Amino acid sequence: MGITRKWSSKKQRAIEILIRLKRLYPEATCTLNYETPVQLLVATILSAQCTDERVNQVTPELFRQFPDADALASAELEVLENLVRPTGFYRNKAKNIQAACRMIVADFDSQVPKRLEDLVKLPGVARKTANVVLAHAYGINAGVTVDTHVKRLTKLLGLTDNIDPVKIERDLIRLLPQEDWENWSIRLIYHGREICKARKPLCYACVLADVCPSAEISKLTP
Template sequence: MPEFILLEQKKAKTAIEILENKYKNVSYYLNFNGPMQLLVAAILSAQTKDTVVNDLTPELFRKYKTVEDFANADPQDLLNYVKKVSFAENKVKNIISCCKIINENYKGKIPNDMNSLLSLPGVGRKTANTILINAFGIVEGIPVDTWVIKLSYRIGLSKSKKPDEIENDLKEITDKKYWKNFAYVIKEHGHQICQSVKPKCEICPINNICPKNGVK
């Protein structure tokens, strides 16, 4: 297996800037109205396509309108609304537990700090960062999803496969003004050009910088 090439910092910054400019109109991809809906949608979206989540949330949020509604939900009824997502039973458990905790400890309001969010079942740094950024406008980190893991390696931004380490590597080389959209920019690049099986390096705007780690 060829050796991993870490992009030197100046080139990494250039690559990120080029991608941020190319995809400057991207935005977060889950539909929601308010922090509670985002929390629920983000939990449902783990290892599930955004379109699947966006298809089912309108009906779900018509029935379940408040944190209290979710806290008191009948698991089987909730499951009927979300059964198309992967690991639906676990996610139902986590959503109900989360909302019980939020009801009891946070007066029914979704907390807006990292540590409190991380204490909720089913909420890791990716989801916590997503909620902070998109529901509260607080940019404390970079959500690291499967696209960010894959492309950070290819582009030589991080050698790690561990989301927390990747986030730290990215925060060191990425201008803070780009943190907010970083994951969505990378995902869009993955969809349009740097595709999983056969990346289109020949038309990629960072072709002359990218070390193409792991690309055959």
């Protein structure tokens, strides 16, 4: 049973949610470790179906041996597979990383492109990965990153009825100013990890409880 305050529009409610999340997580940023755009691209590919913590355990040695697109493009595939094995789906991830880096070397002068339409042409790179790279490596808000946390919380907050990430992104783009697209995503990710957990949401500790139609009265006390 929701306990939502009355807001005149979804847009106003989305902005109120964003204000509160900015206040709660003022230093929120990408939790993947990287030094260059290509390293962020690789780390983001590895993060699929894997925690950022686990990825951060794997990438130091990976980037020590293969620090840039040229090195990754010419690496032995079996070596890459062994290095990324702990992240799961390692054969597919290694193949995509190498293929993406070969395209970056051949078509983009060894530099990760700065346009969404170019990034999504790379093997293993969909809109989520492209949005992460553009926002955090280049400071470009080209779209809204929709990962599992953003998808789940945006639905719970009553800001979308869609389940398809592309459609959810489209809904959020209509509600949020462009300069805050990634601010929304990164803070919702933090909130999904810390408070609005999938198995046991801590509604009693949530700063969004009075604007969330999914907040459960039974969970408003510890």
